[in-house]
Amino acid sequence: MSKPPVPDPRRTLTLRDVSEASGVSEMTVSRVLRNRGDVSEATRERVLEAARSLGYVPNKIAGALASQRVNLVGVVIPSLSNMVFPEVLTGVSEVLEDTGLQPVVGVTNYSPDREESVLYEMLSWRPSGLILAGLEHTEAAQAMLAQAGIPIVEIMDIDGSPIDSAVGISHRRAGRKMAEAIIAAGYRRIAFLGTQMPNDHRARKRLEGFEEALARVGLSLADREFYSGGSALLKGREMTEAVLKRTPDVDFLYYSNDMIGAGGLLYCLDAGLDVPGKIGLAGFNGVELLDGLPRRLATMDACRLEIGRRAAEIIAGKRPEGLVGGEVIELFPTLQPGDTIRPT
Amino acid sequence: MSKPPVPDPRRTLTLRDVSEASGVSEMTVSRVLRNRGDVSEATRERVLEAARSLGYVPNKIAGALASQRVNLVGVVIPSLSNMVFPEVLTGVSEVLEDTGLQPVVGVTNYSPDREESVLYEMLSWRPSGLILAGLEHTEAAQAMLAQAGIPIVEIMDIDGSPIDSAVGISHRRAGRKMAEAIIAAGYRRIAFLGTQMPNDHRARKRLEGFEEALARVGLSLADREFYSGGSALLKGREMTEAVLKRTPDVDFLYYSNDMIGAGGLLYCLDAGLDVPGKIGLAGFNGVELLDGLPRRLATMDACRLEIGRRAAEIIAGKRPEGLVGGEVIELFPTLQPGDTIRPT
DNA sequence: CTCAGCTATGTTACCGCTAACAGCCATTTG
DNA sequence: CAAATGGCTGTTAGCGGTAACATAGCTGAG
Known part of the structure; x- marks a missing residue:
């Protein structure tokens, strides 16, 4: 009733402030605030009330140092x-x-x-x-x-x-599996479109697995196109256009991720291509975005x-x-x- | 040459370890590691070498507590x-x-x-x-x-x-501006499609500003549709379909975000509607994704x-x-x- | 009535680091 | 040559908590 609730607005509060406000030791306050050890219901209440009214926020820096946790x-x-x-x-x-x-x-x-x-x-x-x-x-x-x-x-x-x-x-296996499915579906002129980033090791491994599976049946990539940066959807369109122009007889486009794959799909549909009849597409990741596309892109979820x-x-x-x-x-x-x- | 570089692999290293390894006080090590205060080039080298070879990583918890920073x-x-x-x-x-x-x-x-x-x-x-x-x-x-x-x-x-x-x-002003542009373009039967989330205050304010601007010219929303959760692109399609079915004479769809707007756009294009002739669409945010769509959705960037x-x-x-x-x-x-x- | 056995609280000693200040030595200065 | 100066290094005292142990009441059994 009579004590000013905030003694000094600029200094930040410590356990001691709460301890003084509630008339118990700092240790007891600490115990209450962490629900550790036995504290009587009466003091618990009192301490919590004091902490709340002061607006005390514990200092985890100090806590962590002391407890090594x-x-x-x-x-x-x-x-x-x-x-x-x-x-x-x-x-x-x-x-x-x-x-x-x-x-x-x-x-x-x-x-x-x-x-x-x-x-x-x-x-x-x-x-x-x-x-x-x-x-x-x-x-x-x-x-x-x-x-x-x-x-x-x-x-x-x-x-x-x-x-x-x-x-x-x-990822190597994922690439291989996708290649096997594509081959089984009868596609033969297969292109890869993916990220340029030298440090995307997972995309690299997928491609390695993919090519390995192709090689196993005597095939190799008909074309490949890399990109870096920019809007993935737009990039997908551009890359797809580039590949189709350069290698008109490709019958499958394997993308390193769903986003560029979606762009490619939109491009193919715009261009009036027969998907998946004349040309097939696949991406990687299984992103939710694909659900809203005019046609569902083949993909492989990454179990994220x-x-x-x-x-x-x-x-x-x-x-x-x-x-x-x-x-x-x-x-x-x-x-x-x-x-x-x-x-x- | 003779000292084992890692005295005890399980204990985590402290300044003291580095100080002992380099033969100076902990304080000096601390100074070197923070580039603070004067330290002779010779000791600096020695300390850095010791820290590096031990694989010492400073403990910011302790540092922060001590320095109050x-x-x-x-x-x-x-x-x-x-x-x-x-x-x-x-x-x-x-x-x-x-x-x-x-x-x-x-x-x-x-x-x-x-x-x-x-x-x-x-x-x-x-x-x-x-x-x-x-x-x-x-x-x-x-x-x-x-x-x-x-x-x-x-x-x-x-x-x-x-x-x-x-x-x-x-956001209120953003909603107003968009409404004004839509009205100026001659659209009159306008619907809103947006998030249900009661705590998306910004979407709410946009809608308020939007309706305010409509009211100013004697218009009100022809329909409204809310959603929550799920794939935004797909949701956009579904909501758009619902609105068009319920209120076939709408001539504009204002979406609370670009993602559902994009879904709506894809739906309208699939349905063969005349965009923007018979029906207009707009979203909000200016997300990069839109660049890859068959048609660019009207939007307002949020200066993120x-x-x-x-x-x-x-x-x-x-x-x-x-x-x-x-x-x-x-x-x-x-x-x-x-x-x-x-x-x- | 006494004392073990609780429970509820307090005391002490750090946790690992840094601010502030003290000290030492080699130079420079008058 | 004494004193002042400045560069480099060490010492001391915490930062705000918590672990571990100590202690004060209180209870009930013997």
């Missing part, structure tokens, strides 16, 4: 602008939600050096775990991660050797949500059974033939 | 899955890049309560500043923010009263990149001139008529 999980991904990683994040958040752990994201823009510095920054906050996309990292980054002493989960890809655990799909979930479960220690880390979880994407590949 | 900027946004906020983030990152500040994002899913808890979590890390979307917050959240003692920038919207600073556009940049500049203290905070920066979106609105 940080409730953060670093999530390091190449990009936020192509729908695939946000979905991974959704999976991660879902699982972490009720574990007291909180994801913190870092973006590398597909640059290994940037990844290295983002990792350094992350590790300097001593997170409880780290989830990062891909298996390819700078040497320094690998060393840091190995030394960190926390669970590390590399996601998206399992074609390589993980530092600790890994959750993902085999599931990857996020599994990775988070490993970090949260919710491992299936008695596993200690260092496990590799392979997921298997399913082919969605859509309407752009001839039925066999 | 945290190089983090909280960015709290409603969603990551619709392209608009990632672009804001890009702007923020761009500016923060060379300030030593690092963005940390939190996602609220358009839930005020979730926003409140995300803010609490953020503030408990004592960031140097906070950027958050929207002007509407729970009472508790407002109190926290006002007490926090750090720069707060509310972004996207300026129709309301900010806690501290604000950077954004007037610029908003992110300006907000970050305020936090980074790069204010134009001698401003102390509490400023409101209004940006003005431009109408992009595209191909889906009759030329006047």
